[in-house]
Amino acid sequence: MIVPLLAIPFLALLVWVFVVGLKAARTRKLSMFGLVPAGCAMGAFAWSAFMPGIEYVPRAAAGLAAIAAGIAHGVWFSLVPLPARKVWLRLLLVPIGMWCGTFASMWFLLPQGQIMVKVPVAVLGSATLTAWVMLPFLSREKGYVESGARKVPSVRFPCPRCGTRVDWGQGIAACTDCGLFLHIWWPADENANPPNAAEVEAPPRSVKFACPSCGVTSEWQCGDDECEHCGLKVSLHWNMHPKRH
DSSP, X not given: OHHHHHHHHHHHHHHHHHHHHHTSGGGHHHHHHHHHHHHHHHHHHHHHHHOTTOSXXXXXXXXXXXXXXXXXXXXXXXXXXXXXXXXXXXHHHHHHHXXXXXXXXXXXXXTTOOHHHHHHHHHHHHHHHHHHHHHHHHSOOOSEEEXXXXXXXXXXXXXXTTOOEEEEESEEEXXXXXOOEEEEESSOOTTSOOTTXXXXXXXXXXXXXXXXXXXXXXXXXXXXXXXXXXXXXXXXXXXXXXXXX
């Protein structure tokens, strides 16, 4: 009874990760796929809590939870902000956690404890734990990005096209993952057109980030906008060309 009750909050956290992933274009399909084992694991744990006599159900529930955890790891590490010079780490960090979940599910489903399963689980589990410990240091927001020898002020918000959280440098910046170019400047004159600004498409679009001046998080419209709290004017422009079929 105790193990299923402890597993439900963990699975609820995984579902929350998948809901966040559904909002980003690059992780939408993976998140939809991850909701399946997470939901099945919840049902299996609830079943084992009220019918504890069936031995295989808790093992199946734990295996499904491990698969869901591996997918959630992939979703989260696909969206967390990383410095432009360290984006290549996604190619390493994402599959490590997903493979760890895969082998962990095999470990739960094969209780005889084969050495061919224990070793990968130990190695991949250690690597995954290390990745999570290092994540706060890799993804910390410095308030600036490095451009050569210069430190350019930056703000952080999800890319309007792929959904990855990016530190956008003041001026013309590109998404570290999908390459979308965006122009952002502050303080901006609302009567002046920023250089190389892209045309604003209808309907109006917006992104949410902390004001560079007062630090209050607000919804900023694409185009010329100002902070509702301190009045800082921000010029924000991007243009996503429609896909050709």
